[in-house]
Amino acid sequence: MATTSNSYTSVAIIGAGSVGCTIAHTLMLRRVCAEVRLVDIAEDLCKAQVQDLQDATYLTNVRIKYATPQEAGQSDIIVITAGAKQKPGETRLDLIEKNYKVLGSVLKGLQPINPLAIILLVANPVDVLTHFTQQMSGLPKNQVLGSGTLLDSIRLRGLLAQRLNVSDNSINAYVIGEHGDSQCVAWSSATVSGAHISLIDDISEEEKVEIGKLVSGKANAIIKAKGFTSYGIGATAANICEAILFDQRPVYPLSCWHEEHQCCISLPAVVGRNGVVTQIPLPLNDKEREQIEASAATLRDQIAKF
Numbered sequence: 001m002a003t004t005s006n007s008y009t010s011v012a013i014i015g016a017g018s019v020g021c022t023i024a025h026t027l028m029l030r031r032v033c034a035e036v037r038l039v040d041i042a043e044d045l046c047k048a049q050v051q052d053l054q055d056a057t058y059l060t061n062v063r064i065k066y067a068t069p070q071e072a073g074q075s076d077i078i079v080i081t082a083g084a085k086q087k088p089g090e091t092r093l094d095l096i097e098k099n100y101k102v103l104g105s106v107l108k109g110l111q112p113i114n115p116l117a118i119i120l121l122v123a124n125p126v127d128v129l130t131h132f133t134q135q136m137s138g139l140p141k142n143q144v145l146g147s148g149t150l151l152d153s154i155r156l157r158g159l160l161a162q163r164l165n166v167s168d169n170s171i172n173a174y175v176i177g178e179h180g181d182s183q184c185v186a187w188s189s190a191t192v193s194g195a196h197i198s199l200i201d202d203i204s205e206e207e208k209v210e211i212g213k214l215v216s217g218k219a220n221a222i223i224k225a226k227g228f229t230s231y232g233i234g235a236t237a238a239n240i241c242e243a244i245l246f247d248q249r250p251v252y253p254l255s256c257w258h259e260e261h262q263c264c265i266s267l268p269a270v271v272g273r274n275g276v277v278t279q280i281p282l283p284l285n286d287k288e289r290e291q292i293e294a295s296a297a298t299l300r301d302q303i304a305k306f
C-alpha cells in the first residue's frame with residue numbers, strides 16, 4: 001500500500017459548504033480516516049464549521065481540523081467541493097465558467113501536491129472539472145477521478161428497489177455518461193442478483209424513459225425545494241474515500257479518463273489505493289452506445305471552450 005509522510009490517514013476537503021461539511025461528517029461517523037482537514041476561502045465560515053464538527057468527534061475520535069491549502073495538499077485524499085452550486089433551473093454545465101476559475105486557484109494553492117494523493121472531484125460540472133484537474137494537478141490520470149454517476153446509479157437503484165421490492169444492494173444497474181442531463185441508464189446490463197431485470201419485472205420502454213427522467217431530474221427537484229443536495233453526495237464521496245484508503249476495489253461508475261471517448265466520463269471502474277485501478281467493459285446495446293457517445297461529445301464540446 002502506498003504511504004505518505006504522515007503515519008495516519010488524512011482526507012482534505014476543499015470547500016466547507018453544505019457538500020464539503022456533509023462529506024466531512026460522514027467520513028467522521030464512518031471512521032474512514034484518522035484526520036479530516038477542512039479548507040475554505042471563507043476562513044471564518046470554515047473555522048466555525050470545524051468547531052461545529054468538533055462537537056461530533058466524541059462519537060468516533062476522528063480528528064477534524066482547519067487547514068491551509070498547503071497542508072491539504074499533503075493529504076492522502078483531496079476532495080474538491082469548492083465552487084458555485086446550481087440555482088433552480090440551472091444545469092451543472094452552466095457552472096463551468098465560474099468553477100473553472102475556482103478550480104484553477106484551488107489547485108495552485110494545494111501545490112506541491114503529495115505525489116501519492118488521490119484527488120476526488122465533486123464540484124460541478126464534475127466530469128469537465130475532473131478533466132482539467134488531470135491536466136493541471138501534475139498527478140497521473142489514474143489518481144484524479146470524479147464522483148461521476150455513482151450518485152445517479154444509487155438513485156436509480158433506490159427507485160428500482162422500491163418498484164421490485166428488493167434491497168438496493170441486490171440490484172446491479174448503472175447510470176453512465178455525464179453526471180448531468182446527457183446521462184443514460186444502461187438497461188441492457190441491469191440485473192437483480194445476476195438475473196436480467198426483464199426476468200423480474202416487465203418494465204415497458206415508456207416506464208424506462210420515465211425512470212431515467214426521475215433519476216436525472218432528482219437533483220433539480222431537491223434544489224428547487226431546499227437549494228442544494230448534500231446527504232446523497234456525502235454518503236457517496238465518503239464511500240469512495242473508504243474504497244481508496246482501504247484498497248477495497250469495488251466497481252463504481254466514476255468519472256475517469258477514457259481513451260475511447262477522449263474525455264472524463266463515467267463507466268464502471270475498479271477503485272483502490274491508487275485511484276482508478278482498471279476499467280471494466282460494460283456491454284451496451286446500439287441505443288446505449290449512441291447515448292454514451294452523445295454524452296461524451298457534450299463533454300468534449302465544453303472542454304474545447306477553454
Ligand SMILES: NC(=O)C1=CN([C@@H]2O[C@H](COP(=O)(O)OP(=O)(O)OC[C@H]3O[C@@H](n4cnc5c(N)ncnc54)[C@H](O)[C@@H]3O)[C@@H](O)[C@H]2O)C=CC1
Binds near residue numbers: 081
Ligand atoms: N458531484 C455531485 O454529485 C454533486 C456536486 N455538487 C456540487 O458541489 C459544489 C458545492 O456545493 P455546495 O457545498 O452546496 O455549495 P456551497 O456554496 O454551500 O459551498 C461551496 C463552498 O466553496 C467555497 N469556495 C469557493 N471558492 C473557493 C476557493 N477558491 N477555495 C476554497 N473554497 C472556495 C465557498 O466559500 C463555499 O463555502 C457545487 O459545484 C455543486 O454543484 C453538489 C452536490 C452533488
Ligand SMILES: CC(=O)C(=O)O
Binds near residue numbers: 229232
Ligand atoms: C447537485 C448534484 O450534482 C446532484 O445532487 O446530483
